[in-house]
Amino acid sequence: MKVVIITPTYNEKGNIDRLIPILENEIFPKIKNHDMNILVADDNSPDGTANEVKKLMQEWKNLDVSSGERHGLGAAYVRAMTYAVEKLKADVMFEMDADFQHDPEKIPEFIKKIDEGYDMVIGNRYSNGGSIPKNWPLLRKLFSIVANLFVRTIFMKFSIHDWTGGFRALKKEVFLKEREELTNYKGYIFQISFLQKAIRDGFKIGEVPFHFSDRALGRSKIAPIGYILEVFKFVIITRIQEILFGKFGKFLVVGGTGFIINWAVLNLLFTKFNFRPEIANLAGAALAIFSNYNLNNLWTFEERKANNLGSYLLKMLQFYATSSFGVIFIQTGTIFILGSIFGRENRLLINLYFIIGTGLLLIWNFTVYNKIIWRKEPQG
Ligand SMILES: Nc1nc2c(ncn2[C@@H]2O[C@H](COP(=O)(O)OP(=O)(O)OP(=O)(O)O)[C@@H](O)[C@H]2O)c(=O)[nH]1
Ligand SMILES: [Mg+2]
Missing domain, CATH: 1.10.3130 (serine acetyltransferase, domain 1)
Known part of the structure; x- marks a missing residue:
């Protein structure tokens, strides 16, 4: 099975420099039965993240970069996943942040779930041993927990705990089925939207609990207020449509x-x-x-x-x-x-x-x- 770890970057030069060698030298050697690859989805980062990746590409043949204009996290994922499936012939893709909030040591657990027959595996920060950073300000903790509870409640899908996170593995079939619709979700809302559509279409969803660390280096790209409003709007409108057209x-x-x-x-x-x-x-x-x-x-x-x-x-x-x-x-x-x-x-x-x-x-x-x-x- 060809597995492509897609990591989106916007000004993550300092992080990507460390992440790639860790994946290549420490994680991939532990995964014997699959062909492991990395694709960096960079949006012409001004700090030269893409050039850094190109340098590293001389050392590792299983490393590639997809560059494009910046239209948001979701747009970067759709572009990179299309590239991974069409050019790299990926069977399975990962979503994984570049800033070390997603523990690379967990990758084999995701792959195991895919091997067991799950179509999409979601990193879970909210139960069964998963967690969010202890040092986050109370308000941020509260927002993170309440937002996910809100989505679960409105969608009446309590078995899935983490809707907003971006540590995931999925079979290419899930992406190909939802790609067309996903082009409408260009920002962070891509994550909730993708999961909601995968569930709607009956794909089998698994979870892997993990500890979400604090960002290692660099700055957050998320605009909290705009995102909160977007989540609220998406969840309410989607639910009303589900009810009326269901x-x-x-x-x-x-x-x-x-x-x-x-x-x-x-x-x-x-x-x-x-x-x-x-x-x-x-x-x-x-x-x-x-x-x-x-x-x-x-x-x-x-x-x-x-x-x-x-x-x-x-x-x-x-x-x-x-x-x-x-x-x-x-x-x-x-x-x-x-x-x-x-x-x-x-x-x-x-x-x-x-x-x-x-x-x-x-x-x-x-x-x-x-x-x-x-x-x-x-x-x-
Ligand atoms: N290509 C691309 N990557 C992005 C964009 N926005 C965010 N990213 C990347 O997506 C990942 C997640 O973004 P973060 O800014 O870390 O969001 P977050 O993890 O919710 O926030 P922090 O906890 O503060 O890190 C990081 O690797 C970012 O570099 C974008 O518009 N384009
Ligand atoms: Mg982050």
Whole structure:
């Protein structure tokens, strides 16, 4: 397997001078079964980092540099990973900072995880023995921890602890699949975005805990306030899109078609066939629930749909029961409770109760559909 360690640099001359010999002389000899290489992703650093690398390239044939204009960390990674895959024929790539915050001694552990079948392996600073620098100011520690907790919570992905770090190993397939979209994330946000897309597409993610040291030499390139805002915006927007264009969005569309069916049948039976409106509505609602059930089964929960007649009928029974319970106890119950507290005189208030009740009904229905009727079967 050809492994390329990509290290992005902007004015890291003093660090890269030390990092390369350490990798070449101390780390690579320990890794016997893989072809180890280094690619420095430099953005025309004014301190001459690239020239330094070129000098070292005369000594080591497995060392290369990808130079370009500075458009941010993410842009540098996309450029260098493209070079690594297309020119160097890499099978596996590493992301690793040049400033010794990422302990090179950990590289074999990442490779072991890749060998075990993980597609992307994430360095983890927040659990199982991973840590951040003790001497960091409290505010920086707090930000680092809170930001990662925030991402995990909003994405509801608690099993992955470190979203913002840049010590990672990944198979080339992960990069090739996500490359197109990643060109939109040019700065540090590249890291969260890459991981989120890899998870979304079902790649297998592993973690390696490590101690994140303080920067050895040189200056930090990150602009904290801008980055915090970017993280916040990315995570919130991505989550809303996931919800609206995911199962919940489909569920809402199905609900909308049910509403139209209910309304159309009520009007048809009432005006053309002289049914009593109550009976016409019950017929419309029953048909709407039937249609909702089938659309949810075939579309919203497509990959968990009933696979035989027994399960189709059982799910349908559960669906009718859930829907009726929701309308009677959740939606109507909300209107009753709010009416008892705030009064029933005002039409505007009644409509407000209806909207709140319907909102709760939607949450109730979706939760039962998702967690009970069409629950994910445990894997394995
Ligand atoms: N090519 C390139 N590399 C960059 C850019 N910005 C940062 N880097 C490199 O990316 C790595 C991480 O950046 P750092 O500035 O160390 O960010 P940080 O680790 O969050 O901050 P510190 O803890 O202060 O070091 C370093 O090796 C930087 O030289 C960039 O725009 N282009
Ligand atoms: Mg750093």
